[in-house]
Amino acid sequence: MNVSIINIGDELLIGQVVNTNASNMSKLLISSGFDVIEVCTIADREEAIRSTLERSLAKSDAVLITGGLGPTKDDITKHTLCSFFGSRLVENEVALANIRRIFDEKGYPLTEINRQQSWVPECCTMINNVLGTAPGMWFEKEREGDRPSQVVVSLPGVPFEMLNLMETEILPRLRNHFGAEFILNKNILVQGIGESFLSDRIEKWELALPESIRLAYLPQAGMVKLRLTARGTDEQMLRRQIAEAVEGLYPLAGEFIVGEDMESLPEAVAYKMKQMGASLATAESCTGGTIASKLTAMSGASEYFRGGVVAYSNDVKECALGVKHDTLTAHGAVSEETAREMAEGVRKRLGADFAIATTGIAGPTGGTAEKPVGTVWIAVASEKETVAVCKQFGSDRLRTIERTCNEAYSLLVKVASEA
Numbered sequence: 001m002n003v004s005i006i007n008i009g010d011e012l013l014i015g016q017v018v019n020t021n022a023s024n025m026s027k028l029l030i031s032s033g034f035d036v037i038e039v040c041t042i043a044d045r046e047e048a049i050r051s052t053l054e055r056s057l058a059k060s061d062a063v064l065i066t067g068g069l070g071p072t073k074d075d076i077t078k079h080t081l082c083s084f085f086g087s088r089l090v091e092n093e094v095a096l097a098n099i100r101r102i103f104d105e106k107g108y109p110l111t112e113i114n115r116q117q118s119w120v121p122e123c124c125t126m127i128n129n130v131l132g133t134a135p136g137m138w139f140e141k142e143r144e145g146d147r148p149s150q151v152v153v154s155l156p157g158v159p160f161e162m163l164n165l166m167e168t169e170i171l172p173r174l175r176n177h178f179g180a181e182f183i184l185n186k187n188i189l190v191q192g193i194g195e196s197f198l199s200d201r202i203e204k205w206e207l208a209l210p211e212s213i214r215l216a217y218l219p220q221a222g223m224v225k226l227r228l229t230a231r232g233t234d235e236q237m238l239r240r241q242i243a244e245a246v247e248g249l250y251p252l253a254g255e256f257i258v259g260e261d262m263e264s265l266p267e268a269v270a271y272k273m274k275q276m277g278a279s280l281a282t283a284e285s286c287t288g289g290t291i292a293s294k295l296t297a298m299s300g301a302s303e304y305f306r307g308g309v310v311a312y313s314n315d316v317k318e319c320a321l322g323v324k325h326d327t328l329t330a331h332g333a334v335s336e337e338t339a340r341e342m343a344e345g346v347r348k349r350l351g352a353d354f355a356i357a358t359t360g361i362a363g364p365t366g367g368t369a370e371k372p373v374g375t376v377w378i379a380v381a382s383e384k385e386t387v388a389v390c391k392q393f394g395s396d397r398l399r400t401i402e403r404t405c406n407e408a409y410s411l412l413v414k415v416a417s418e419a
Contacts, residue, residue: 001178003029004056005039008049008067008077009157012041020159021066025166032171033181033231034062044068049080057141057150062174067157069134071113078120078137081154085139087123095126095135102133127153127169132161136169148178182235186228186242188249189259189268191410195219202252210241222393222403223258223265223410258410265409266294272416273304273354280412281352282308283321283342285333286360286376291405306352311342321345334359334371336379336388343381343388354416355381356408363395374400378408380415387415 005025011017019041026036037060042048049068056063068077082089096118103110117133120126127136139152153170155162190198195217199206206215212232218225228245230238250257259268273280282292292308295301309320314333317323322345323338331337339357347355360376367373373395379388391407393400 001034001062001174002037002060003034004037004060004063005029006049006052006056006063006065007039007041007157008044008065009041010043010074012067013043021157021162024159024163025064025066028163028166028171029064030183031185032175033183034174034178044074044076046076046080046083049077050084053084053152057152060150061148061178062151062153064170065152065154066162069117069154069156071117071133077154081124081137081139081152082121085121085123085141087121089119090122092118092120092126092135094128095120098128098130098135099133124154127165129156129161129165131164132156132158134158134161136165138173151177181231181233182238184230184235184238184242186230186246187261187263188226188228188246188257189223189262189265190226190253190256191223191258191265191406192256193224193253195224198224198253198256202249205245205248205252208248209245212238213241213245220406221399222406225263258413264294265406265413266298268413269295269409270298270300270304272413274300276353276416276419278353278416279304279306279351281306281346281350281355283346283355283357284308284310285312285317285342285358286362287358287401287404287408288312290401291356291358291408294405306350309346309350317342320349322349332371334361334375334377336377336390339377339379339388340381340386343379344386347381353382354412356412357381358404358408360393360400360404362397362400362404364397376400376404376407378404378411380408380411382415382419384419385415387411 005022007019007021012019022039029036040052042052068075099118100110120135120137125138127138129135134156137154141150143149155165212230214229216227218227228242230242232238262268284291289310295305311317311321314328318325321342323341327337327341339359343355343357357379361367361371361373363373374393376391376393377388379386393403
């Protein structure tokens, strides 16, 4: 079943507000078995709403609209939809009671302009919005033959109100109206091999996938996320097919696979540390705390993350991490020896089972003929061993930092898996 999404709001077009509704609605719809074929962001203009809705209905089974349902004169979605479906506005008692409840709870008087939010097109099914004063509206447009009627749904643009209505009302109604296939997704994180090289390596495996499974390559800085999407009416068969496909992938690319069912490498690190009951510390120079920041941005980091040191200057590397002065003099800050001593020093001083260290030249200046911009040393230390690798990431500073982080996370997972 094809779905179009229309997000209405001048504030979205001028960049004043980030359109999170589009991504959140798409995720919910796709996970429920519906195909999102387009997302349109349009102005609060009657002609824009009408023309976009007409185009979307020409190719979609359902059109979901957000925004333009407020009480002020610039919110015209309800009036435009009423005209579009040749209906008239009528007061809905359930919607009015909901508005009264919300105003009573806040101690506000119910004004006439707010009362008018309970007026909806007579031809629609009102969907009560318990979290706000703008109700949702469900319209149906009959089609020839035995196909279910097309559906147009209008939802408030306030994100938490929209999400609640999508999860509790709209998705169940869409499934009941159209029916839906099962859609199962499997994410596999691959690091250490480029997208084209990975594609060549697994080409025969990819071509042999069942028709019910589709493979997508999602490259990021220094890594590739493979997403297997299975569609069909037999859930158990789809799960079995995905499991068999993943099993067949490991002999071809297992050395580069870092994690499954995760969105990012920091998630893979968190999972591995928690699985082992291990602790982690970081010592960062060229990444400036980014490794630690990405880990602590996730809930539950306190279960395994001991702390981190951003040692940008050589003095701090010596006094905070215990890097030897002679090491820095003989080999420089960007060297295998320094990276190893940074990792070993922070692991011991913070009492961690594992430690990551990064030191390099992020650029775009500071390189030499011997150590060009983009040269990075990464080390991972454990009680058993310290492993260090050197990478060349080019002259783009932000990209170098991102790729260094991903390389460090991947190296940690591999070292921890072998510990």
